[in-house]
Amino acid sequence: MNRVVLATHNQHKVDELRRILDVTLPGIEVLAYDGPEPVEDGATFAENALIKARAAAAHTGLPAIADDSGICVDVLGGSPGIFSARWAGPGRDGAENLRLVLWQISDMADEHRGAHFTCVAALALPDGTERHVTGIWPGQILREATGEGGFGYDPIFKPNGHDSSAADLAPGVKDAESHRAIAFGELVPVLTELLRP
Template sequence: MVTRVVLATHNAHKVEEFGQIVARTRPDLEVIGYDGPEPIEDGVTFAENALIKARAAHAHTGLAALADDSGICVDVLGGSPGIFSAYWAGQKKDAAANLALLLDQLHDISDPHRAAQFHSTIALVAADGSEHVVQGIWPGRLAHAAAGQGGFGYDPIFIPDGQDAGSERTVAEFTAAEKQSQSHRARAFEALIPLLAGL
């Protein structure tokens, strides 16, 4: 028997990525996209915004709801863009403009000071209304120029830690399977697995 879980996003990339991550450990769960009204994300943390979205999706559908609030946090920028990652270059949510602005802001920053982390906070509102929040962090640094054709958002400029020296790649140069097994969302989902057992 397949259990449906709504993912509180209108971002088709996130729905696809979450579906692939979930399928690796819970093939009995079907992740579906959210078609309801977009709530106002007025939280000041990833956790607050994830809960706002999960609560809205649960209320709209009556299903258990997952919501991811994620972004890139750059050390030299004091953790920014952070919760403003999707809007870094303005309210249009223009991924290319966001990436270009971040690269421009760091144009004269040397490698030792380009540390960054992808953060993913996943909120779960179960069918009974109970709420849970987990977090995943993927450490790395920012490249000086975009590279790779895969992924989305800031993937073309994020170089994850732990790669072999001399063959470091951006996330946009990873295969889908590599990203799904290592990403911030995958790490958050690992923490979520025990909570999904009751769905």
């Protein structure tokens, strides 16, 4: 059986990506990564995803997949973007990130609250082969957080075609529609081709 390493220490991402990949990558074992975390000093989602995938491939000697993702709010010029995880500053938690975004656009009318999640999924092989693809999940920012599921900015993001936040969606629905589902769905044929014996 082919094996790939999932280059993240974020348990929420591990759980979500394993659910997605279990469906789309039958016959490929997805391993957790327990190596050192690299410094994510890229200026784009793609650069940061590739930094993580390269580090995991170098550490394990196995093909590695990684993602970098975040929320991009139209009226904030695409921010928080790559700074999504630390938007409220160092040492702040996810709830503070949400509160800051909600405050920053609190005066905006609904038609100006457009946003999207971006995910870049990257693959790095030990021989230096690399690929990356992008998934976009459009929607808008709600006026308050709602929902008990999901993580990150899910409670304030309403995906297009839904009446509630991403945190209210059943895991199976999110796994089928999200930015990660789109990106990793596009990465699967690339991965399958490159891992073919």
